[in-house]
Amino acid sequence: LAPPFGPPRRAIDRHAPEEWRRDRMAVDVTAAIAASTVGSLWSAPCEVLKCTFQSGMYTRLPGAVRAIVADCGVMGFYQGYSSQLLRDLSGQALLIASYETMRAAYIRSRLCEPP
Numbered sequence: 056l057a058p059p060f061g062p063p064r065r066a067i068d069r070h071a072p073e074e075w076r077r078d079r080m081a082v083d084v085t086a087a088i089a090a091s092t093v094g095s096l097w098s099a100p101c102e103v104l105k106c107t108f109q110s111g112m113y114t115r116l117p118g119a120v121r122a123i124v125a126d127c128g129v130m131g132f133y134q135g136y137s138s139q140l141l142r143d144l145s146g147q148a149l150l151i152a153s154y155e156t157m158r159a160a161y162i163r164s165r166l167c168e169p170p
Contacts, residue, residue, distance in 0.1 A: 060151060063089035079159070080152055087151035091143045100132035102139055 064086035068076055076082060104119055113119035123131040 060086040060090035060147075079155065083151050083155045084148045087147045088144050091147040092140065095136070095140050095143050098143075099136050099139055103132050103134055106135075 060083075064082060067082050067086055071082070103123065104116070107113050107119050107123070113122065127134065
């Protein structure tokens with residue numbers, strides 16, 4: 056699941072100091088981290104449910120949801136959130152930084168080629 060990082064990127068472009076905005080890599084990585092953090096709020100409960108199913112603890116979704124809420128409350132869906140967040144943030148930062156670097160290099164190479 057790759058969350059869209061366009062909205063945080065536009066917010067950074069609008070509000071960050073000019074000298075900071077010139078470093079596109081920093082802007083892209085910061086936007087990817089912000090988008091991943093928001094996206095992980097949605098994916099964390101799914102991840103917890105997936106792990107409980109994979110471990111064989113439950114065989115049906117309603118039973119798993121009821122058991123997690125009964126044992127830990129709603130916050131039970133965020134067990135292990137910090138490790139998931141670290142995994143997602145580092146992965147998204149590397150993915151976006153690599154993609155944007157290769158995209159910029161491709162565009163530069165296309166602009167320099169004679170028609």
